Amino acid sequence: MDRSEIxxxxxxxxxxxxxxxxxxxxxxxxxxxxxxxxxxxxxAQIGVFIETEFELYIPDPExxxxxxxxxxxxxxxxxxxxxxx
Amino acid sequence: MEIYSSNYFxxxxxxxxxxxxxxxxxxxxxxxxxxxxxxxxxxxxxxAALFILTVFNYGYAQFLEKNLAKKNPWILRAGVVVNITxxxxxxxxxxxxxLLNELLSQAGFSTIVFSLLLPLGxxxxxxxSISYLVDIRLxxxxxxxxxxxxxxxxxxxxxxxxxxxxxxxxxxxxLVKQAVVDDDQIKRSITLIILGLTRSIVLAGMLTVLIPRxxxxxxxxxxxxxxxxGLIIYGFYLYNQFAxxxxxxxxxxxFFGIQLTRxxxxxxxxxxxxxxxxxxxISLSQWLRDYVFMPLSRSFLRRNPSRKNIPNLxxxxxxxxxxxxxxxxxxxxxxLWGAINGGFILVENLLNLFVSTNPSGKVVLWRKLxxxxxxxxxALLAAIPxxxxxPTSKVYLYGIVKWNQWDLPDVRPWIVMGVSLLLDWFxxxxxxxxxxxxxxxxxxxxxxxxxxxxMMVVYNLQLAPATFVYP
Numbered sequence: 001m002d003r004s005e006i007x008x009x010x011x012x013x014x015x016x017x018x019x020x021x022x023x024x025x026x027x028x029x030x031x032x033x034x035x036x037x038x039x040x041x042x043x044a045q046i047g048v049f050i051e052t053e054f055e056l057y058i059p060d061p062e063x064x065x066x067x068x069x070x071x072x073x074x075x076x077x078x079x080x081x082x083x084x085x
Numbered sequence: 086m087e088i089y090s091s092n093y094f095x096x097x098x099x100x101x102x103x104x105x106x107x108x109x110x111x112x113x114x115x116x117x118x119x120x121x122x123x124x125x126x127x128x129x130x131x132x133a134a135l136f137i138l139t140v141f142n143y144g145y146a147q148f149l150e151k152n153l154a155k156k157n158p159w160i161l162r163a164g165v166v167v168n169i170t171x172x173x174x175x176x177x178x179x180x181x182x183x184l185l186n187e188l189l190s191q192a193g194f195s196t197i198v199f200s201l202l203l204p205l206g207x208x209x210x211x212x213x214s215i216s217y218l219v220d221i222r223l224x225x226x227x228x229x230x231x232x233x234x235x236x237x238x239x240x241x242x243x244x245x246x247x248x249x250x251x252x253x254x255x256x257x258x259x260l261v262k263q264a265v266v267d268d269d270q271i272k273r274s275i276t277l278i279i280l281g282l283t284r285s286i287v288l289a290g291m292l293t294v295l296i297p298r299x300x301x302x303x304x305x306x307x308x309x310x311x312x313x314x315g316l317i318i319y320g321f322y323l324y325n326q327f328a329x330x331x332x333x334x335x336x337x338x339x340f341f342g343i344q345l346t347r348x349x350x351x352x353x354x355x356x357x358x359x360x361x362x363x364x365x366x367i368s369l370s371q372w373l374r375d376y377v378f379m380p381l382s383r384s385f386l387r388r389n390p391s392r393k394n395i396p397n398l399x400x401x402x403x404x405x406x407x408x409x410x411x412x413x414x415x416x417x418x419x420x421l422w423g424a425i426n427g428g429f430i431l432v433e434n435l436l437n438l439f440v441s442t443n444p445s446g447k448v449v450l451w452r453k454l455x456x457x458x459x460x461x462x463x464a465l466l467a468a469i470p471x472x473x474x475x476p477t478s479k480v481y482l483y484g485i486v487k488w489n490q491w492d493l494p495d496v497r498p499w500i501v502m503g504v505s506l507l508l509d510w511f512x513x514x515x516x517x518x519x520x521x522x523x524x525x526x527x528x529x530x531x532x533x534x535x536x537x538x539x540m541m542v543v544y545n546l547q548l549a550p551a552t553f554v555y556p
Contacts (some may be wrong), residue, residue: 036356036357039434040378044378044383044386047383060223061220061375065363
């Protein structure tokens with residue numbers, strides 16, 4: 001799976017499940033948590049989405065605003081995790 | 086050794102002086118000895134309990150790391166259970182001895198002469214130990230192979246009494262490398278120390294004397310207005326004392342080249358309760374988020390990924406805040422405080438199901454102000470059982486709702502609270518905790534002079550607080 005596919009899956013999940021705006025043109029570097037657009041419960045949803053979609057477990061202490069605030073950061077973390085497997 | 090005392094001042098100054106003179110290879114040993122000296126000055130039994138906890142967790146971490154490949158969850162759980170048991174023995178043991186003595190006395194037997202006190206700051210040490218073991222199991226950290234370093238982490242005196250709660254994987258690497266105390270660090274440390282003293286001695290000290298004398302003992306002797314204002318003053322007092330204390334400790338720690346976690350980030354500017362708990366007692370809130378809230382939330386979401394599933398929304402925040410209440414002290418009023426705050430987050434989660442998101446993130450000013458006001462008001466109401474036992478909490482709340490009288494407020498505490506908000510506003514608006522460093526020289530000197538003068542007034546009036554213990 002290449003980077004663009006991962007970005008698209010993450011974007012689609014965030015827009016559909018978290019923002020509830022499937023047609024929203026979410027930018028890759030648009031902050032999500034730090035601006036209060038979505039809450040910390042959504043971070044748990046992202047964690048479970050990554051487990052289900054990519055079969056990758058990201059430890060809870062790493063699911064933070066600093067690490068996972070944008071689509072870019074989430075994608076980078078997924079790629080890092082997949083390469084380590 | 087009281088924190089706000091000349092003995093502590095001499096202790097810190099001499100520790101910094103000796104530390105900076107020592108060669109690098111002796112610095113950690115010195116910090117360890119100084120930390121135990123400080124702890125023993127309170128009670129040698131505290132130091133003994135800490136040492137036992139340290140030895141156990143150091144050894145258990147080695148065992149955990151050797152068995153990382155094994156899937157048995159009890160390899161980690163056993164370590165966590167031992168830590169919690171050790172903690173509960175002290176936390177509940179004192180109360181159990183009290184109750185036993187009451188029963189013995191009623192039955193005509195002689196009472197047990199035995200005292201069991203929770204060692205100062207022990208709740209922090211237990212949570213630090215648990216996160217250390219969990220992080221090793223999750224392969225986020227390696228077990229320290231240096232007992233001296235690990236013992237220094239556990240006993241480090243700037244965080245010993247009331248935090249911040251530091252993760253081993255963040256703290257320990259700072260002990261391995263040579264301490265760096267450059268000009269930038271000195272400026273930041275001095276800024277934190279001045280801010281810390283301003284908040285904890287000047288502002289909190291003044292608010293202590295401006296809270297009506299017995300309002301938390303006999304609230305119905307006061308008008309409803311005074312009861313409400315007393316609560317507001319208490320909220321600002323608690324914030325300034327706690328935030329000031331941790332800033333002071335962070336500033337001192339900077340002189341040892343060790344960064345401690347920022348524990349408060351302008352909480353009175355929070356927009357909602359999730360935001361509030363990212364700004365208030367941050368080190369504890371993050372711990373609870375990482376080791377209670379997130380694991381629980383994910384566990385429920387794996388069974389049912391829908392956000393609208395009610396157990397997903399209710400159970401994680403309630404359990405997390407009940408744990409927080411219990412951590413603050415195993416009493417019914419603190420559990421109630423935890424439950425109320427869990428309830429606020431729960432209501433927010435439910436409301437978010439019906440409110441559409443605003444991806445632009447832009448919020449108009451009046452909504453921001455309203456949000457902050459609502460959060461502050463509800464947090465203060467929840468603080469009633471935090472401050473008072475249950476019977477007095479009921480009376481205090483009754484004193485608010487019966488609303489018998491409107492008084493003109495005393496202006497003085499509002500001036501002090503205004504200064505507190507102003508300090509916060511500078512940091513909030515600039516997004517920089519150290520914004521004060523960028524101010525002009527004459528302004529900084531003037532403010533420091535005012536602070537020193539105010540501290541002298543507070544000390545002369547014997548308003549300086551005792552060491553802040555939380556919990």
